[in-house]
Amino acid sequence: MQFHHQGFRAGDPHVQAASAYANAVPSHVDVLIVGCGPAGLTLAAQLAQFPDIRTAIVEQKDGPLQLGQADGIACRTMEMFDAFGFSEKVLKEACWINEVTFWKPDEANRDRITRHGRVQDTEDGLSEFPHVVLNQARVHDFYLESMRNSPSRLEPHYSRRLLDLSVDENAPDYPVTVTLERTDPRFAGHVETVKARYVVGCDGARSGVRKSMGRQLVGDSANHAWGVMDVLAVTDFPDIRHKVAIQSDKGNILIIPREGGYLTRLYVEMDKLGSDERVAQRGISVEQLIEAAQQVLHPYTLDVKEVAWWSVYEIGQRICHKYDNADSLDEHPRVFIAGDACHTHSPKAGQGMNFSMQDTFNLGWKLVSVLRQACKPELLHSYSAERQVVAQELIDFDREWATMFSDRGGVDPKVFQQYFEQHGRFTAGLGTRYKPSLISGEATHQQLAAGYPVGMRMHSAPVLRVCDARPMHLGHVAQADGRWRLYAFAGANDLQDEQGGVLGLCRFLAESPLSPVLKYTPAGQDQDSVFDLRAIFQDRYDGIALEKLPGILRPQRGKYRLHDMEKVFAPDYKSGSDIFALRGIDKAAGALVVVRPDQYVAQVLPLNAYAELAAFFDGFMIAAR
16 A cells, blocks of 8 residues: 655545545535445445545435345455455454365265265465455445545435436436435435436345336246344354355255354255245244254254344346446446346355445446546446346356255255366356457457456466565555556566567657557646556566666656655565466566456557557547646
């Protein structure tokens, strides 16, 4: 984390100086977010970092979430949390999922269950972060803290119910009109009107924003009831602090250990529903859930002392065919939906909260870029195009996974375990790969950086920062600040080659009229305010002379024009970690890896592919005035 470049300031560096728009009444806003769930708060926390963008977030509930429903936090989500600055808090408080054990009926006595296998939860090297479990409400708390500390001092407006939403494309500045009703006792029935440039509905599966767009969720239900409960219990079941998949003749259970060492979540399979039956009609009680869990766990005992939270639901996979209000590419999208408002699936793969947050992490930087007139409005079409396709892939996986889990006796337990292992990248949140588009290039030069597949998230690796010999992860320099990252991996002799390689790229970026840095960085802003260039050389860190490197690798920042010395890295040879070998970088030629603000690889190019680099950004960016 960097600070003091605008002058020394005492206190917590996470609390940024407030902007003029802090606590503004949301009568006119750039972005109105409806819903304070994980998707809404991810977007709000990102937009709050930009003091020139007026953001408001409203929520029908009367206050912050106290007890969450989702709890699993995938590796990919932890990578995103690092960009928001609170991954360490989550790691400290959460329960880490290290192994998954599998149980089946004992062949000698099928009334009893027995362990038949165990696997590592995520494969080695998949991410620098683990799969963890933490109450959703605590995730909300961390986002809310980030928002309060931001320049915007953004706070949700609770007790607001959406009444109406309309779009008038002829309105020049604020084409979206939203009507809200206050539901808090003191102002109950009071109606507020908000004019917005953009509205994002993160208001759940029964989304009012989605309905106002004329969109609907389409899909089916598996007509199978499941119960879920967080319990404090005394048990002799040996794997109670593991993630456990139990398939028995009496039903199936998924066990998830919770944070704190004592709390446990149980997903308990209940009965099949009729073709037209809803789960609410069954009137399933918490006592029935406990009894069903006790039967499945036999011969082990389960003495439930307290139920912190419980619910009953039915499995279903549904998706909306479009995530914005534009019916054609000629229209300017003004209203978007995210999270459960546009896709729902079972909790078995643990992707509900995780996938929803990735939706708005994808959308946030695009809204910022268009509102700041840095990118063309056509960029906004890429949100629905990218996220709807990968959501369909997730739903297809979830449908098969949920079916296998619920199939009593029909699926060989070993096959079930193998399926889990084979699809570990999906459950880790790393199965997403965006197709070639305006902002995701073709994999023409993929061989230069095989470990950074174009369209997939940038996989971090250990490096050594040259200026202070600090070991760190390269990917952790990427904050949720809307900037593009240019990672220039040097070729074999780049420190001696002033015309080509990294030094030649630096000269192009700093001097050429075609340079994206010169063309798209607004006057008066820091040189790295749009493009964050980082160089990774193959030499030992103590053989790299920072003072001899191009000035663009020591850019001046802040009101005093202080030099940022933290742009240059070397492999961490001391620990045996060579990032060039780990990520398949061509050591002879090097490579330029272009990474989007949402941490996905947009391009892999030769270091001297200046024209290709310029053409890529010319396709969607607007030259700075």
